[in-house]
Amino acid sequence: METKWLKSFVVAGKTENFREAANLLFISQPSVTVHIQQLEEYLQIQLFKRDNGKVSLTAEGKFFLKEAGEILSKMEEGKQNLKLFSEKKNVKINIVISPMLVESTLPQIIYQFMIENPTFEVILTVEESERIESLLQNGEANIGIGLTPSNSDFIQNELIHSSPMQFVVPLDQYDDETGVNFDIEELFGTYPFFTNHISSIFPNINLLVKDRFSFVKSISIPQCYIVKRFIKDGLGISFLPKLIIRREMMEGRFNVIPFNEFELPFVKIYMQYKLNDHNTFLIREKILNSYLD
Template identity: 30%
Template structure:
């Protein structure tokens, strides 16, 4: 079976549009149709039905799709492994990392690991924390660095470090000796940018509303965008200190104290399968254990 034909089928099945599949694959649309006809002839069954300008998988096409995708994934994995071997890599380490950790502590970890073990081919998936548990459990990642405890029972989760939440407002550029603004006034006169980090927003908003504060909120789901909005004067937010430490140092933000308000903490976690780790994974865990002793287990 020609892998190019298989690739055309998978893309066409995903897009349900031969024209879009052709654009994705950088081939002519008649070539897409030809590839599908060749595959249907080889399998002896119809894979698509036309509905107007779009196509839909037949029951046989739906049944064949996961097998075709698996074959392509195995081929790509084999090619990547061979390429890594030709480049001098002897082993592979796959990480799934939350954006917040990727922007802060990951750089130091990767520097240290690659210096000690230059023959390991490292791949890093930057995904939201809620996606990390399933990736590690399914074997698509060897370990995860996340900002929330995963719900999967087959995983072990270890605490790396706590990270305090702070109230961040834009720097006004005025007199450095001037008194800090009142935090409650900042909240009620500016828009509060929320839900940029998993785990603490619902409880924090409840606390704020119980104080009788009239809040205008805006959900901004990414920390980087939240920071940009704060810098441009579009709002204020409660963020992990590690996420804004450089911004505070460079006077782009001000961290306001919030007397009377108990701010939560968030944490970073290491996620591993409960089965024995490979030597390559264990070396990475050893580096983490040296940086963040004693790595307590936080789930059973």
């Protein structure tokens, strides 16, 4: 049973006029007649009564008219669904995140999206936050997630998370059973202070620390993951955003203690993408609705 047979039958059945059906279908009247005959032969049922050049639906024809219409509708729906599936399957999404976010739960969130949506191809790369805007504008990235918003009128910014800065010290400085208070000044006198990894978030951190603890010894380390490792190994102290030390806090690998010497900032995480980029909607929703800390 061919689609053209059904189309001719449905239009002819509604008009009960083969000539009018031919005009509506933009085909010849003989073609409509042949399509109806082929359909009747296939079904082995007479669908039209023919009387002196006039046609009308038989009882079976009236019954099948509804069935044929539903078949055509279902075929069209299937065609559209297949098209959407094919378009979705061919969507490639390039996501760029800042180095700090590698240590957060964001990679796991993106990985979970890939598992839930196997028809999407997601490529994840790491770049400094300052480069994200140019990568979006050049078409090298579809989504950028970093620490600074874009100033472009063609790029949408969404604040997706705000994480408090935490004062992190080696594990051996605190006894959970006795609850001994920390001596902040002693900590800065005992351990080197790791800095530079948060310079874009907290540019005046060195001045504030040295103003309060003039004796402090600073060590510049640009990567957060190295700072975390050194603190876990008992080699120093620093400030780190809560969103990148979640696992270590749960596993008790170092101490996070209150710090009231001066106000600590929040780390703001921005998601950027080009306006009207509908292909990235699903994964943006996944990220927005997920918990980063």
